Amino acid sequence: MAPVMEKIKHAADSWFKVTERGSTFGTEIRAGISSFLTMSYILLVNPQILASAGLPQAQVATSTALTSCIASLLVGVFGNL
16 A cells, blocks of 8 residues: 555544454445435435425425534534544
């Protein structure tokens, strides 16, 4: 692996304690991709479902995106404690 990538990996491991917590970077990357795909699905499908219940689709899409953003930021900030 390139020296620059080793430094980045070491810095990320020091910050997030990936190996200390018994995980690997491959596992974390797969988990991130899975979370991204799940959130993409929710952002597309949730407004359609709620629009069929009579709620305005544009406003539901906006509120779903904002709520997801806030929740992701909170998990990112407090998840490393």
